[in-house]
Amino acid sequence: MRLQQTLANSISCTGVGLHSGQPVTLTIRPASPDTGIVFVNRNGHAGASLAATVKHLVPTELCTAISGNGFQVKTIEHLLAALAGLNVDNVYVDVDAGEAPVMDGSSAPFVRLIRSAGLVSQNKRQPYLKMTRPLEVVDGSRRIRIEPSSTPRITYSIQYDHPLIHTQAYAYEYSADAFESEIAEARTFGFLEEVEALWARGLGRGGNLDNTVVLSKDGVLNESGLRFADEFVRHKVLDLIGDFSLLGVPFIGHLIADRSGHALHTKLVKQILDHPDCWVLLNADHGVAATEPLSALQTARSAPAVALQVAS
Ligand SMILES: [Zn+2]
Structure with a gap:
């Protein structure tokens, strides 16, 4: 098990929101151990903060958004992926608009920012939630399941009636190196007719061929290809x-x-937190008992020690 990590320095970028098309400046700053990922509003109700947890999730179309304490941040998933993919545990993320910048539609620009800022280890171990029983969310032919495993990993499969896709499957083992080389560069994608319908409804205003792979009937519109x-x-x-x-x-x-x-992904996150009988919290400096309910996990960062669960 590893120590918690934060950035060595603050780092900023500017871009536009995928759905709003609005310009936004994003600054990622170091934070002390046990802070987690916390967004800070630098516009309007300036200074209000919002932890990136499922507790603050709001239902939105086509992206992941959190809301509370007087502000909302949309389309945070690619930034969150870069932070999680590189094992960045504690940072403040300042935003001066209600949507994270889309950049090139992947996590790669955020990975480059984090790499140029540098990472530092902190003086506290990182707790891990270890599954002990499976959980599943099903919606018709769509499903997502989590099973106990000795390491964190993902097996994903998709099916689209398109000559460039058909069936694709990918097996991913969590590691910062694998995230950077295999996953971070993969861009968001959409079908031409869907993209046109989105634009007609005022969504996807910041979307273009520089940040979205757009599929035509039998190929992609992007000149640079895949x-x-x-x-x-x-x-x-x-x-x-x-x-x-x-x-x-x-x-x-x-x-x-x-x-x-997104909807099924976050439903499973909620389901896990609602079923503390299906996991244990490992290696917390301030541990909580494996049987403690959801609230215990969410307050574990500041709670006094109840029981220390030691990792095998
Ligand atoms: Zn995405």
């Missing part, structure tokens, strides 16, 4: 890594997703 032949399923893995970080702590288990999406 970054990987299976870029589509890799991006679904990226989204799942980001969405699953809303658990609030890293997990140890095997996620198996079939034709899933």
Whole structure:
């Protein structure tokens, strides 16, 4: 098990929101141990903060958003994926608009920012949520399941009636190196007719061929083509890594997703937190008993020690 990590320095970028099309400046700053990922509003109700946990999740179309304390931040999943993928546990994320910048539609620009800021280990161990029993969420032919496993990993499969996709499957073992080389570069994608319908409804205003892979009937509109032949399923893995970080702590288990999406990803996060009989919290400096309910996990960061669960 490892020590908690934060950034060595603050780092900023600017871009536009995928759905709002609004310009936004984002600054990622170091934070002390046990802070987690906390968004800070630098516009309007300036200074209000919001932890990136499923407790603050709001239902939105086509992206992951959190809301509370007087502000909302949309489309946070690609940034969250970069932070979770590189094992960044504690940071403040300042935003001066209600949507994170889309950048190139992947996590790679955030990975480059984090790498240029540098990472430092902190003087506290990182707790992990280890699954001991399986849980599953099903919606028709779409499903996502988590099973006990000795390491964190994802198996994702998608099916689309498109000649560039058909069936794609990807097996991912969590590691910062694998995230950077296999997953971070995979961009968000959409079908031309869906993209046009979104634009007609005032969504996806910041979307264009520089930040979205747009599928035509038999190919992609992007002149530069694909970054990987299976870029589509890799991006679904990226989204799942980001969405699953809303658990609030890293997990140890095997996620198996079939034709899933943001809504099912976050339903499973909620289901896990609602079923404390299906997991134990490992290696917390301030541990909580394995049988403590959801509230115990969410307050574990400041709670006095109840019982120390030592990792095997
Ligand atoms: Zn995405």
